[in-house]
Amino acid sequence: MPSDVLEIAEDATLQAAAKGMADARVNSLIIRPKGEEEPFGISTSPDIVEAIARNQDPASTLVHQTAAAPLVVVTPGCPFAYAARLLKRGNL
Numbered sequence: 374m375p376s377d378v379l380e381i382a383e384d385a386t387l388q389a390a391a392k393g394m395a396d397a398r399v400n401s402l403i404i405r406p407k408g409e410e411e412p413f414g415i416s417t418s419p420d421i422v423e424a425i426a427r428n429q430d431p432a433s434t435l436v437h438q439t440a441a442a443p444l445v446v447v448t449p450g451c452p453f454a455y456a457a458r459l460l461k462r463g464n465l
Contacts, residue, residue: 380405383413387424387431387439390416404440414442 381402401417416436424439447456
């Protein structure tokens with residue numbers, strides 16, 4: 374499992390996100406607003422596919438428009454059962 378968290382700016386296009394994911398061989402990127410410490414959300418391959426299926430132009434649609442937000446975050450060592458409850462509670 375990679376230790377680096379890959380990020381993309383909130384004003385990047387879906388096309389840029391798709392290229393970044395393909396280049397890094399990953400299926401998601403964390404979206405971080407410029408100048409902010411906390412991330413905004415996450416852009417995933419399925420988000421991009423769904424946007425294209427809905428006729429959104431990947432060259433002009435921004436990642437923050439299709440992202441899953443806000444993030445649900447846990448720390449390393451978080452018990453699996455607790456993380457599962459968070460996902461279930463958030464309907465994720």
